[in-house]
Amino acid sequence: NAGVTQTPKFRILKIGQSMTLQCTQDMNHNYMYWYRQDPGMGLKLIYYSVGAGITDKGEVPNGYNVSRSTTEDFPLRLELAAPSQTSVYFCASSYGRDRGTEAFFGQGTRLTVV
Amino acid sequence: AQSVTQLGSHVSVSEGALVLLRCNYSSSVPPYLFWYVQYPNQGLQLLLKYTSAATLVKGINGFEAEFKKSETSFHLTKPSAHMSDAAEYFCAVSEGFGNEKLTFGTGTRLTIIP
Numbered sequence: 383n384a385g386v387t388q389t390p391k392f393r394i395l396k397i398g399q400s401m402t403l404q405c406t407q408d409m410n411h412n413y414m415y416w417y418r419q420d421p422g423m424g425l426k427l428i429y430y431s432v433g434a435g436i437t438d439k440g441e442v443p444n445g446y447n448v449s450r451s452t453t454e455d456f457p458l459r460l461e462l463a464a465p466s467q468t469s470v471y472f473c474a475s476s477y478g479r480d481r482g483t484e485a486f487f488g489q490g491t492r493l494t495v496v
Numbered sequence: 497a498q499s500v501t502q503l504g505s506h507v508s509v510s511e512g513a514l515v516l517l518r519c520n521y522s523s524s525v526p527p528y529l530f531w532y533v534q535y536p537n538q539g540l541q542l543l544l545k546y547t548s549a550a551t552l553v554k555g556i557n558g559f560e561a562e563f564k565k566s567e568t569s570f571h572l573t574k575p576s577a578h579m580s581d582a583a584e585y586f587c588a589v590s591e592g593f594g595n596e597k598l599t600f601g602t603g604t605r606l607t608i609i610p
Contacts, residue, residue: 487539
């Protein structure tokens with residue numbers, strides 16, 4: 383079972399460049415999330431989606447955009463990359479919104495902006 | 497507002513020794529609490545969760561955690577550490593519905609000494 387798949391696994395960007403982090407899940411989950419993980423900071427929510435066509439901001443959305451055209455895919459777009467966006471990015475999905483619903487995570491994308 | 501504090505960013509224990517990872521939370525409502533584990537170069541995986549049923553929760557790989565309301569704690573334990581337990585562990589709290597309401601702690605890296 384593939385679960386949540388993220389590509390690429392690693393990327394180096396120059397300041398001002400843009401890129402899209404891909405995320406796809408094969409579990410037919412309606413709910414999907416993007417987090418960033420910084421050393422000593424835990425995970426912070428960037429954007430989330432409760433279904434195709436519906437997205438909303440999380441705690442740290444500035445500098446990012448998302449779209450959700452299908453249930454499976456939830457790409458994260460970085461426009462005008464900045465060094466502050468150097469981080470590890472995780473995509474996650476869950477089947478429901480009940481309290482206690484487990485989130486399934488991808489393996490992450492390690493992004494360095496130089 | 498909810499928050500999580502993980503005491504000790506790094507913990508080292510000898511193989512076969514007790515593992516104790518500390519987590520204290522703050523929540524304005526009865527919380528749901530989670531422990532996630534992140535093995536090297538992988539995404540997060542749910543270890544166990546407390547959802548207001550039994551206060552002693554058993555998870556995968558021999559881990560368990562006890563919810564103590566009076567101490568606002570949800571410490572993670574394992575009686576005998578194994579080399580394969582080396583990973584980063586995140587405590588998380590949720591006050592509301594949906595994983596967008598999750599607040600993660602800053603993580604504890606567990607090292608097992610042979």
